Amino acid sequence: MSTLRYRPLDLGRWIVWGATALLFALAPLMSDASFVLTLLSQMGILIIFALSYNMLLGQGGMLSFGHAVYSGLGAYFTVHALNLVGKGAFWFPVTLLPLVGGLAGLAFGLIFGYVTTKKSGTTFAMISLGIGEMVYACVLMFPAFFGGEGGISTNRVVGEPVLGLTYGPALQVYYLIAAWAFVSMAAMFALTQTPLGRMANAVRDNPERAEFVGYNTQRVRYLQMCLSAFFAGVAGGLSCINYEIVSAENVSALRSGGVLIATFIGGVGLFFGPILGAIVFTLFAIALSGFTKAWLLYLGLFFLAMVLYAPGGLAWLIAIQIPVLRARRFSELLWPYALALAAGLMLLCGLIGAVEMIYHLSLESAEESVIALAGLEVDVRALPSWLAVGALLAAGGVAMRHASRFVSARWHAIQQDIQRGAA
Amino acid sequence: MLRQAIDRGARYVVQGQSSAVAAALIEAINRHNEREPARAVLFLNYAATDPALTEARCSFWHFRFDAHIGMRMEALTAHLARDASVRRVYLVVQDYSFGHEFARAARQLLAERRPDIQVVGEDRHPMGQVRDFAPYIAKIRAAQADAVLTGNWGNDLNLLVKAAREAGLQARFHTFYAGSPGAVPAMGEAAVGRVSDITDWHANAASPATLRAAARFRDRHGADYHFARAATLMRMLAAAAQRAGSAEPLRVAYALEGLRIDTDSGEAEMRRLDHQLLLPLLVAGLERSAANGGPREVRMEAERSGLGWRTLARLPAYVSAAPTACRMQRPPPPG
Amino acid sequence: MEFFLVQLLNGISYGLLLFMLSSGLTIVFSLMGVLNFAHASFYMLGAYFAYQVSTVLGFWAGLVVAPLLVGLVGMAVERYGLRQVHKHGHVAELLFTFGLAYLIEEAVHLIWGRSALEYRVPPELDGPIFQIMGSPYPMYRTFMMLVSVAMLVSIWLALTRTRIGLVIQAALSHPETVEALGHNVPRVFMLVFGGGAALAGLAGVIGGAAFVTDPGMAVSVGPIVFVIVVVGGMGSLAGAFVASLLIGCLQNFSISLDWSLAGLFSWFGWMVGPDTPLWSLWNVKLSQAAPVLPYLLMVLMLIFRPKGLMGTREG
Structure with missing residues (x-):
């Protein structure tokens, strides 16, 4: 938990934000393959989207299954604005177009948010799902505006270049996304520090008490929802500029589910969680989907494992190490962590082996029964390979059990020492 | 996806699904070929059937091997x-x-x-x-x-x-x-x-030769042979490459225009005007x-x-x- | 008249199928406070299990075995999953079932592939059963209604007349007391969750054969079932029953009506044509908009009666 500190200059904070900006600026230099740029652009967009989602889930305690509605509709409005600019109807710099998406998102946040935020908790979740389905069906019903299932495509290179920026090359688009991502991150962080951000937390944790202090919980949720919809719309606008097409998929339940998974994996309790989640999710979606068709299954398993064992997400897993590091006790954990990692790898290998073999049998059913797994040739119709996979799974499971006991024993011992030291 | 494929050096895209995807692909390929003519890409479509693809949205870089709506x-x-x-x-x-x-x-x-x-x-x-x-x-x-x-x-x-x-x-x-x-x-x-x-x-309605191919396909994959069109596509592509004496997309595209071929159901022709196969x-x-x-x-x-x-x-x-x-x-x- | 009767029966039978689906969800929600996002996935599993059983033992065996299997899966999910996340609250439980829905869908892809299965109505139930003024009415739909009604009656009897039902109700309001009386409350919850899953499985056996058994079937009914639970009032079984019938009939009758706003306007003498602003909105026929209506109903319900048709609590 961070505490409010009224210091004129928070050096640590400046360092963190400066490093983030530098990272955004330097990331494309990692490699000159255009594939990397594609990946980074998607990450940037998802970072904004996931952070906006976390304004609901993490800060406001509202679990939404329809957040893609706001980013998707934002994208639709951006694409129309871009096409109008292209036709010369009016002049507007492409650099600021995501604002159009943001305002559209805000407008729909005002409309739908009024209905959805009447409730909280599980009911809110179901209503958001219903609204999402409704919007998705409507998008297909009105092809005049939404372009039907084909969507609306556009060309981002329009008008006179401003400051030499045409947004033709992917690198320029990446920097546009990075700039917007950075600004949005700063703005959303600033929002968490405002009274509204604080109240949202209070409403999440204890609605009755918040009400008692004199706040209208429904209004707090509503405001939070609208602001979140604004940033989702910005993300949508950027995705429109990046892909140059907006289709029904942009508002689909799949998108909404994706951002939920990304945010949760990253961690809802800490501000930087969703950023981490966006990066991991994009890697899953783009890098892993190139290797295996079962990537959704792995993603689902990973998500479930996080819900079960690390409900605070990756960010939480990292954050809880900090006190240990401060106490200079981390070295004691290295050995248990290494063991757990080894056991986890064993389990993972067994799992991947089993999944890939079943997938091969059921889907591809091709003439070949031998598949290549991590450089090994595996015959999916032969008993030994199944035995090997089974043995890996069993051994991994047993090892994991022991390793996790080992880790938690050490962990508790250290925690107790730290607490004693603090007291 | 397209960007990934082009990054890896693909020069022909064979696709057959929704017209939405196809329309997006045509737009993307038009843009790409305009920006980088030296790495031009050809789009061979065997199933997207929106007539617009060979009418209002028609493109030199797109050939359709299926009958549209x-x-x-x-x-x-x-x-x-x-x-x-x-x-x-x-x-x-x-x-x-x-x-x-x-x-x-x-x-x-x-x-x-x-x-x-x-x-x-x-x-x-x-x-x-x-x-x-x-x-x-x-x-x-x-x-x-x-x-x-x-x-x-x-x-x-x-x-x-x-x-x-x-x-x-x-x-x-x-x-x-x-x-x-x-x-x-x-x-x-x-x-x-x-x-x-x-x-x-x-x-x-298949010729004996195709029937044999279909039977082989069934034995190997345990599934029925459906996309005779895909075979027509490949045969036409091969014929065009031969006619052009090159695998260069631009040359192959010109060679495909007006190309005639015999299918199981009769003769088909790739119309030069709109790159629609008349079949x-x-x-x-x-x-x-x-x-x-x-x-x-x-x-x-x-x-x-x-x-x-x-x-x-x-x-x-x-x-x-x-x-x-x-x-x-x-x-x-x-x- | 004939048309009206047929549509009414169609609406009721579809509504009853929806009730089979929503009843399990409602029971689990009202007794455990868990909103099971994966409920529709259990429906799908029911259909797939039934298909698998029916290829060996026939349809009737599938009807009995598949729901039991789904119930077992449900119990395992409760025991090894839900119980672990229970301490993190209802949102965590919802997230868990959300992930589970993903996982089940992918597992179905993995095992049975992506295309629809050939799971059919058995020959005994195939064909018409009676005529409504000349149009034959299918036997299977009648069977569907019978199963649903039988299910409704037996749930009600089980909850109010049997010992286990009383224990369940007591465990809901006073878990400590029930625990002190020597009942194993976690086991009761496990049974409840398994039971809810089995009900969804039963709906899957029936619905999979009537309509289609494919990996998309969970996603396609899921949202509707949630709408029913919201409209009926969270956790109210009677509300779910009324809402299911309402939505079933609503969808059927709206499909039969080719009304549009443009038609309504011209009735008042306003001429709207393709040049009028927002023409595509005015021109949408009611039959086209049918699938959106349940969601509209939900929105209206939330604005005017937030606790639902028969809900007792808000929130």
Whole structure:
């Protein structure tokens, strides 16, 4: 938990934000393959989207299954604005177009948010799902505006270049996304520090008490929802500029589910969680989907494992190490962590082996029964390979059990020492 | 996806799915080829059937090897025009651009070819969301339709036909997609004598050579051979590459124009004007297979369902060759 | 008249199928406070299990075995998953079931592939059963209604008349007391969750054969079932029953009506044509908009009666 500190200059904070900006600026230099740029652009967009989602889930305690509605509709409005600019109807710099998406998102946040935020908790979740389905069906019903299932495509290179920026090359688009991502991150962080951000937390944790202090919980949720919809719309606008097409998929339940998974994996309790989640999710979606068709299954398993064992997400897993590091006790954990990692790898290998073999049998059913797994040739119709996979799974499971006991024993011992030291 | 493929050096894109994807691909490829002509990419489409792809949105870089909706509808209405028993027609389409186009084309061409046929109803339902088609069937029955034209595919088609059988509806269903993988087993007995399909190929109209290929394919993959078009595509591509003496996309594209080829159903030609393959089409009806007590010519079963296709009419390429409004921008021919 | 009767029966039978689905969800929600996002996935599993059983033992065996299997899966999920996340609250439980829905769908892809299965109505139930003024009415739909009604009656009897039902109700309001009386409350919850899953499985056996058994079936009914639970009032079984029938009939009758706003306007003498602003909105027929209506109903319900038709609590 961070505490409010009224210091004129928070050096640590400046360092963190400066490093983030530098990272955004330097990331494309990692490699000159255009594939990397594609990946980074998607990450940037998802970072904004996931952070906006976390304004609901993490800060406001509202679990939404329809957040893609706001980013998707934002994208639709951006694409129309871009096409109008292209036709010369009016002049507007492409650099600021995501604002159009943001305002559209805000407008729909005002409309739908009024209905959805009447409730909280599980009911809110179901209503958001219903609204999402409704919007998705409507998008297909009105092809005049939404372009039907084909969507609306556009060309981002329009008008006179401003400051030499045409947004033709992917690198320029990446920097546009990075700039917007950075600004949005700063703005959303600033929002968490405002009274509204604080109240949202209070409403999440204890609605009755918040009400008692004199706040209208429904209004707090509503405001939070609208602001979140604004940033989702910005993300949508950027995705429109990046892909140059907006289709029904942009508002689909799949998108909404994706951002939920990304945010949760990253961690809802800490501000930087969703950023981490966006990066991991994009890697899953783009890098892993190139290797295996079962990537959704792995993603689902990973998500479930996080819900079960690390409900605070990756960010939480990292954050809880900090006190240990401060106490200079981390070295004691290295050995248990290494063991757990080894056991986890064993389990993972067994799992991947089993999944890939079943997938091969059921889907591809091709003439070949031998598949290549991590450089090994595996015959999916032969008993030994199944035995090997089974043995890996069993051994991994047993090892994991022991390793996790080992880790938690050490962990508790250290925690107790730290607490004693603090007291 | 496209960006990834081009990054890896692909120069030909073969795709066959929704027209939405195809339209997006055409736009993306046009942009790419304009920005980087040295790494031009050719798009060979074997299933996206929105007419716009070879009309308003036509592109020099796109070739279509499948009959588009307008062409299939020409064939279907030409067939209906000969059937005097059809007087009242009902349209059922999915509520998206393909369905809308289907309904529009059906109304227009029916009015041209058989002005006496009455379109007694039209239903647009959302794609892939309706589970229960019983209310639609009740509506069709109440309208006393004797033929249903539907652009539905996948579950929307299977469920529609199943519901019709449950309710004992006698009207015949004229479809474009009953021949797609999975459709026949899913409709099952419900479809016997009730469903016909406009297609470019089916197993009981195949030449012996293709039949052998289909049998080999089934033995190896345990699945039916469906996309004869894909084979036509590959054969034409090979012929064009040979004619051009190069695998350079620009040269191959020029060589593909006007290329003629023999298919199992007759001769086909790639029209230079809009890069649309003009191909012969068949009207096929679903029957029990010969082994299952059906007519003798239904030798091949569709996906071991006990049912197979029987040719009801053959329509040569000129029947369905719709005029085009395409005005494509052509890059300068190679030297 | 004939048309009206047929549509009414269609609406009721579809509504009853929806009730089979929503009843399990409602029971689990009202007794455990868990909103099971994966409920529709259990429906799908029911259909797939039934298909698998029916290829060996026939339809009737599938009807009995598949729901039991789904119930076992449900119990395992409760025991090894839900119980672990229970301490993190209801949102965590919802997230868990959300992930589970993903996982089940992918597992179905993995095992049975992506296309629809040939799971059909058995020959005994195939064909018409009676005529309504000349139009035959299918036997299977009648069977569907019978099963649903039988289920409703037996749930009600089980909850109010049997010992285990009383223990369940008591465990809901006073878990400590029930625990003190020597009942194993976690086991009761496990049974409840398994039971809810089994009900969804039963609906899957029936619905899979009537409509289609494919990996998309969970996603396609899921949202509707949630709408029913919201409209009926969270956790109210009677509300779910009324809402299911309401939505079933609403969808059926709206499909039969080709009304549009443009038609309404011209009735008042206002001419709207393709040049009028927002023409595509005015021109949408009611039959086209049918699938959106349940969601609209939900929105209206939330604005005017937030606790639902028969809900007792808000929130």
